[in-house]
Amino acid sequence: MITVTDNRTANRFEARAGETLAGFADYFRTSELVAFVHTEVDPAFEGRGVGSQLARTAVESVQTEGLRVLAVCPFIAGWLIRHPQYAHLEYRAASKVTD
Structure with a gap:
């Protein structure tokens, strides 16, 4: 069984099988978003679905906190594309056109 937790000290979500680290997702956190790098x-x-479980738990945790997701990491970006129900969480910078 895989357990995913947010290790805020290390700035990453960790997937563990018992005591064994099976995977992780490093991030930077701001007041607006969590950038997965x-x-x-x-x-x-x-x-074995570890990456998917890691991504789902991380994204849902960000959602629970009322933040957005900035997917710098190609794996998280690809996961979001395959799970459009989370598209509303994706952070997109507002651009301003000035003369």
């Missing part, structure tokens, strides 16, 4: 799953756990 790198996700990694141990090769011994690949193909």
Whole structure:
């Protein structure tokens, strides 16, 4: 069984199988958003849905906090594309055109 927790001291969500670190998603947190910058799953756990469970728990945690998600990490970005029900959480900078 995989358990995902937010290790705020390390600025990452961690997926563990018992005491074994199966994967993690590094982030930077601001008052507006959580920017996911790198996700990694141990090769011994690949193909078991660890990355998906990690992404889902992380994104849902951000949602619970009322923040947005900035997916710098290609894995989290791809996961969000495959799960459009979370599209409303994606952070997009507002651009202003000035003359």
